Amino acid sequence: MRKFHIMGIEGVGMSALARLLLAEGHGVTGCDLAPGAKARVLGVPVHQGHSPEHLGDADTLVVPTPIPLDHPEVEGARARGLKVLRRMELLKDLLGEKPSLGVTGTHGKTTTTGMLASILLAAGLDPWVLLGGELSLLPGNARYGRGPRLAEVDESDPLFREVAVGVAVVTNLEADHVAPQGVMAPNYHPSFAALKEAMRGFLERAGVVVLPAEDPLLLGLSQGLPRRLFGRGGALWAEGVERLPLGSRFHLVYEGEDLGPVELKVPGAHNVQNALAAGLAALSFGVGPEAIREGLSRFPGVGRRFQRLGEVRGALVVDDYAHHPTEVRATLEAARGLGRRVRVLFQPHRILRTEELWEAFAEALTLADEVVVLPVYTAGERGDAEGLARRIAERLSALGREARFLGKEEALAYARAHLGPEDLWLTMGAGDVNRLGERLVHEG
Template structure:
């Protein structure tokens, strides 16, 4: 491949692929509905919008999952005889070049991949890294190296089951990215059973599968495969866990042998589980124990994962990507360790997900002292229920559950947070959409 055109190049995954291809000497152009800082940082020609006229002398067109293959730009590429690759197909091809590790799962895959990146860097292995988030160690969302290849593998894309790696890590498996009955959409599986089947396909293609001993769906999906289990009931687990407001420590135990203390600089019991997944994957890959412990200690956290943005009148402002009820609950549990009043600006993400899980979101959000619910961030989806109506539904349900809650649009929410922030507060922006802007605007305005 000498030249490639990348659609949706501003996206975190597509920009990471562009960065890695550029490092290999591939000429890159791109386009996006809303080009921004990521695309600009690449230093390549990026067109606004999607149009057949964007295509030049490129040999390959790289297409993100949500773009249909009958899109005019894709159709023109096909007419020209260009090779058309989905994002996951390109990632699978790149991972085949070297011994590799792939991390997937409903929750924690970005953090676990980041922890593994820190371990491989500490071990001096010069890793190639593809990440679905920003990590200061790389820097950014990708790193080109001549050593082993490490990638976050997005389970929302059904093509992930075709990816082949030496060590496959699955952090957990829940009903996310599942379309409602009778509906089909990009980035959604038809059912939980379809997702579980796809997960088994990914794990079966690996040399070894690293899965949690406490996850029944993953235990079933990996049954009969070469696998290694972490957590209680597995070969590697944590003892003497001490959770603190900004991190944790625990004893790492392997097959009954105490391997020493691990210190994490990221809070929450969920991150202890992520660390166990990363540690066992590294052991399976042959990494030295000392590099594992030191790499976990050096891990600074990835962007938008319980990231402190700043303060306003003594109130902490923390931003988090949580966009599934389990993630929301885990983030709120970690937030309470700070001993502050937890106040949330919550932006649901995607219409179909929110339609399926709105009750679960409300139940998880009751862990906060106060919740401001915003309209759903649609990510381009359309449905019979409006983003405002779904947000209002969650807010009303929270009130029914006895939680202080209100529904506001983004500007109203910002004004409310600015007017009421106090020194005992933790304002937490939650969601995978543009709610992150509110965190930064809140700090800047203060």
């Protein structure tokens, strides 16, 4: 057994890897700038901060994507002869040990991976799962099993191109996690062309590729590869889709054969597409229709994906992780289906993304009845977090929508003072805006 030291162990992806390594019997230690709940749950030694002194008797150092490879802890590991692996390199090694499935894409990959996990569990396959969000069917966002290995493969990491899986699922691809021209960052692609090239590399290493039939970009990138398509014109599609307030109902049709009804517990047309992606991946892996229907119908939703937080004074409070204009639009379209006044606390995520997409965010947010824009959650990037957020609010006002910029505590006070029984208050963003929704529900 090996001994791993994991930098940034409190992160969602790193803590999940730690959990899986521990379950395999490996030794694990870690460090983080702010050790917290995830590290405590793991029950492993965790140091605060980053230093070569933390390496102990480890033989392998695992480094998250944003950490530069000239960091003192990384250089210390190399000086001692330790193996140094980026997060994606470790995932590549782990997926290579068993039959595997990997899900990537700009939007929907966490939900699609969660749906696939639910299907594999329904099929009794005892899957090993690594997910980018919390799923109640698992112990958190990872599950150790002796069956096939299923992972969310983050396309924001340029090294994802090296990962090889038996079944690769791609939900979509847009120019997200692409750095502005002339800017270099370890967790961004230098250009959209570079991202597309990396995606082609990922697809070339797969046994079979599952992707949407109506996506010209992905059809072009997968040209000449073994592939299966979902949606209209593909092998698997949804017939008779009925939109429900918090879900949908439809029949799965595979190559002209009705496989039976599915009732999803998650709303929106985008989630029907995610279900088709998961269903066709499962069929490609040899899973039968009954387990697919059962798994999709059991799927409870992933944490922070249109997650119902509760009600306060008749207002429904929902949280969603949407942090790209396409995701914002899809979430708001689902929200409008509930028949309530849609009021949003929106927290943009990352300075570089917001600088590139602030106008598109404003356009997408026009689907809401009212928007409160919070300062950008910087995720360690430098820039004008308030100025960028104000710009979005001002553009929304110019587009005829009720909008304002407020700090977090001001925004919470505003929401409390303006709760109405017909309201849907939606906290939206990939930062910590969800805590405002939780406080709104629990503190009233």
